Amino acid sequence: MNAYKYLIVGSGMAADAAVRGIRELDADGSIGMISDETDKPYARPPLSKGMWKGRPFEKIWRGTENLNVDFHLGRTVTELDPAARRVRDSQGQEYAYEKLLLATGAAPIRLPFGDEDIIYYRTLQDYQRLRALSEQGQRFLVIGAGFIGSEIAAALSMQSKQVTMVFLENAIGERIFPPEISQFLNDAYRKKGVELIPADGVEKFEKTGSRFKVQTRSGRVIETDGVVAGLGVRPNIALAKSAGLNVENGIVVDDHLRASAPDVYAAGDVAMFPHAALGKMMRVEHEDNALKMGKQAGRNMAGADETYAHAPIFYSDMFEFGYEAVGELNSKFETVTDWQEPFQKGVIYYLDGGRVRGVLLWNVWKKTKDAAALIAEAGLFKAEDLKGKIKFE
Ligand SMILES: Cc1cc2nc3c(=O)[nH]c(=O)nc-3n(C[C@H](O)[C@H](O)[C@H](O)COP(=O)(O)OP(=O)(O)OC[C@H]3O[C@@H](n4cnc5c(N)ncnc54)[C@H](O)[C@@H]3O)c2cc1C
Numbered sequence: 001m002n003a004y005k006y007l008i009v010g011s012g013m014a015a016d017a018a019v020r021g022i023r024e025l026d027a028d029g030s031i032g033m034i035s036d037e038t039d040k041p042y043a044r045p046p047l048s049k050g051m052w053k054g055r056p057f058e059k060i061w062r063g064t065e066n067l068n069v070d071f072h073l074g075r076t077v078t079e080l081d082p083a084a085r086r087v088r089d090s091q092g093q094e095y096a097y098e099k100l101l102l103a104t105g106a107a108p109i110r111l112p113f114g115d116e117d118i119i120y121y122r123t124l125q126d127y128q129r130l131r132a133l134s135e136q137g138q139r140f141l142v143i144g145a146g147f148i149g150s151e152i153a154a155a156l157s158m159q160s161k162q163v164t165m166v167f168l169e170n171a172i173g174e175r176i177f178p179p180e181i182s183q184f185l186n187d188a189y190r191k192k193g194v195e196l197i198p199a200d201g202v203e204k205f206e207k208t209g210s211r212f213k214v215q216t217r218s219g220r221v222i223e224t225d226g227v228v229a230g231l232g233v234r235p236n237i238a239l240a241k242s243a244g245l246n247v248e249n250g251i252v253v254d255d256h257l258r259a260s261a262p263d264v265y266a267a268g269d270v271a272m273f274p275h276a277a278l279g280k281m282m283r284v285e286h287e288d289n290a291l292k293m294g295k296q297a298g299r300n301m302a303g304a305d306e307t308y309a310h311a312p313i314f315y316s317d318m319f320e321f322g323y324e325a326v327g328e329l330n331s332k333f334e335t336v337t338d339w340q341e342p343f344q345k346g347v348i349y350y351l352d353g354g355r356v357r358g359v360l361l362w363n364v365w366k367k368t369k370d371a372a373a374l375i376a377e378a379g380l381f382k383a384e385d386l387k388g389k390i391k392f393e
Pocket of ligand 1: 010011014015035037048076078104105106107123148267269270284286314315316317
């Protein structure tokens with residue numbers, strides 16, 4: 001049996017960051033990493049952005065292998081016994097641990113058809129598959145207009161591909177942006193040549209040779225060389241749940257990132273943690289959280305005893321538009337827009353119950369600290385107080 005001082009399940013960005021956190025305090029304690037992916041840790045965000053804009057392939061690697069880690073790749077952890085401090089993988093191999101991190105991330109929501117033919121865009125292999133298809137085909141269908149759908153549609157369009165987007169909402173990013181920004185994005189995507197089919201869903205899927213024929217609920221038929229879907233993700237909680245850990249919409253952790261069994265921690269997309277500034281339990285599916293929380297979990301596994309009090313930021317790029325954001329961007333909240341130039345540059349405040357719950361920094365950079373500080377303020381704020389609160393040029 002393999003025995004490790006620190007054992008990490010998952011090889012994503014939180015897992016890599018945890019190794020770095022451990023190594024800050026423990027230079028040579030043994031670390032094992034088990035993952036069902038066959039690649040060593042890499043950055044996911046460039047897969048839908050930078051890699052399509054000429055960012056060198058080698059730049060995605062996190063370099064975890066330089067930190068004295070034993071990798072067990074291509075293996076799914078199927079059992080966790082917290083009392084015996086052991087896990088078992090899909091090949092029957094057992095591993096003992098002193099401290100365990102569950103960094104199992106999240107998995108794409110799938111449609112009930114099109115199994116292996118639809119690319120649910122999450123991994124490096126998904127990128128490689130789409131890239132290969134894009135070198136041969138010209139027409140692509142993107143299902144969904146959230147983060148992944150909007151980014152990958154823009155990336156393919158920038159490769160001069162003919163892109164069609166089908167999505168249930170009326171406009172791109174409708175769940176997070178105020179309606180005027182979502183509508184602006186619809187117009188901008190159309191101007192770039194992307195065909196939008198809003199308020200519709202994919203109903204039938206057929207493969208004919210190397211091409212696909214997709215029918216929507218409203219009866220539209222789209223013939224295409226590749227289909228990519230970004231329908232959201234669900235946290236990978238099955239392992240924690242079957243081990244009897246406290247699980248809700250994520251593995252529940254305390255402010256030290258400890259799960260409900262001794263010496264078991266969780267971090268990244270899978271962890272439901274107390275968000276200090278927002279004063280509620282949250283699960284965040286973004287890079288900054290995976291990196292900071294993973295690192296903090298690693299430090300605490302190595303004995304640091306520190307609180308995770310970070311207010312994670314997130315960001316996205318679509319064509320020439322980009323943003324950073326902090327907190328909850330919920331389009332159902334009241335929003336206050338402070339444009340320097342409409343839809344080109346501005347700050348959007350999300351207000352709920354007199355508190356700023358989220359801030360969207362639209363083409364405004366290096367203001368996330370100000371935004372986090374505002375979210376942490378008790379308020380009470382009125383809409384008319386907010387314009388100009390965050391100064392930008
Ligand atoms: C294409 C793409 C673009 C993105 N762009 C942005 C962006 O622009 N901005 C931003 O803020 N965020 C972005 N994100 C989100 C960000 O990448 C994620 O929040 C981050 O990668 C989460 O890291 P994680 O380590 O928690 O989980 P994951 O990266 O999901 O890693 C989980 C790992 O655990 C493994 N695993 C799961 N269960 C098991 C098991 N039982 N046994 C073994 N292994 C298991 C998985 O295979 C995987 O390797 C993007 C994500 C994607 C996919």
